[in-house]
Amino acid sequence: MTDIHNQPHFQKIDNPKARSFKGNEFPIAYILERSQDTNSDSILELLKSKAKSGFFTDALRKNGAILLRNLGTTNPEVISKYIKAIGEYSNLKLFDQNGTLAQRHDITDVLTTANEGPPSNTLYQHNEFSRFTDYPTTLFFVCTKYEQGKTKGGNTPIVHGGELFEKLKAADLKKLDELARRGVYFKQVWNLNSDNNTSWRDKYTFGRNIVGYDEKGETFWKVEGLENQKLEAEKIVKDKVSPLFEWDSDDNLVVHQHTKAIKSYEGKYPVVFSSLPTFYASIARTSRLAGRTDLIRYGDSDTEYIPNDFLDLILDTSIEIHFG
Numbered sequence: 001m002t003d004i005h006n007q008p009h010f011q012k013i014d015n016p017k018a019r020s021f022k023g024n025e026f027p028i029a030y031i032l033e034r035s036q037d038t039n040s041d042s043i044l045e046l047l048k049s050k051a052k053s054g055f056f057t058d059a060l061r062k063n064g065a066i067l068l069r070n071l072g073t074t075n076p077e078v079i080s081k082y083i084k085a086i087g088e089y090s091n092l093k094l095f096d097q098n099g100t101l102a103q104r105h106d107i108t109d110v111l112t113t114a115n116e117g118p119p120s121n122t123l124y125q126h127n128e129f130s131r132f133t134d135y136p137t138t139l140f141f142v143c144t145k146y147e148q149g150k151t152k153g154g155n156t157p158i159v160h161g162g163e164l165f166e167k168l169k170a171a172d173l174k175k176l177d178e179l180a181r182r183g184v185y186f187k188q189v190w191n192l193n194s195d196n197n198t199s200w201r202d203k204y205t206f207g208r209n210i211v212g213y214d215e216k217g218e219t220f221w222k223v224e225g226l227e228n229q230k231l232e233a234e235k236i237v238k239d240k241v242s243p244l245f246e247w248d249s250d251d252n253l254v255v256h257q258h259t260k261a262i263k264s265y266e267g268k269y270p271v272v273f274s275s276l277p278t279f280y281a282s283i284a285r286t287s288r289l290a291g292r293t294d295l296i297r298y299g300d301s302d303t304e305y306i307p308n309d310f311l312d313l314i315l316d317t318s319i320e321i322h323f324g
Contacts (some may be wrong), residue, residue: 125322160321
């Protein structure tokens with residue numbers, strides 16, 4: 001006979017700051033109940049078992065996000081094993097990141113930094129790579145550096161796309177309907193040269209087949225010659241981002257992206273699935289993407305901009321209802 005209280009297990013906990021959508025907490029929170037001598041192998045087996053049972057998949061479908069507490073480590077190698085266990089036994093497929101506008105570096109084979117800007121920068125709501133034709137279905141956010149009593153910041157605000165849709169519907173149905181019908185057009189530039197590893201030749205933009213890293217972490221060209229490098233970048237652009245792109249006279253990559261900002265979640269309800277808040281904030285309120293992201297237009301027009309008052313409403317509403 002096995003006493004469950006002596007075995008590591010998840011216990012649902014209150015999450016006072018959680019949002020609520022259709023009567024479900026966002027995110028739902030669990031704490032790992034474990035004894036002092038519980039090792040990472042025991043936790044790994046628990047995660048595999050829970051994933052096999054559909055625990056994580058079902059919770060994500062119902063609640064939209066899961067918050068796990070007390071896993072007992074900030075070691076990135078151990079956390080990576082946990083992520084792999086959840087992913088593999090939940091039948092998730094590893095996603096290759098392409099087209100980033102923020103500097104990122106590998107931590108492990110499944111973990112990267114998310115944003116290496118200064119702590120003063122605020123990250124606004126966005127659905128990762130939602131402006132591209134290829135985007136991830138599931139994201140893992142983890143903490144690998146923490147000193148109790150000293151560490152501040154690092155929060156990752158998240159927003160339920162269903163709640164955001166309902167709030168915008170109540171505030172301005174006409175403009176929301178127009179956005180849903182017409183979609184969004186982004187024009188973005190990846191420069192040939194960059195001082196923060198976001199050139200189109202860098203790994204996490206369009207250069208994973210162009211640039212390599214030796215044992216010392218030094219870069220080398222897998223493909224020599226600018227024109228050959230362009231051809232390799234174009235393959236990823238066409239396959240993962242957009243069929244519409246061009247090279248300017250300075251060999252910078254200009255990509256045109258036409259996407260739907262409103263999608264249906266599994267046919268159940270509409271959601272805002274977009275990066276409008278963060279890109280609008282970066283253009284209108286911080287200028288961080290000045291020269292790299294053009295003013296945001298409707299998807300069926302090269303000239304008609306989405307009204308700033310509606311973009312302000314989307315951004316401010318996302319801030320109002322965020323968790324994190």
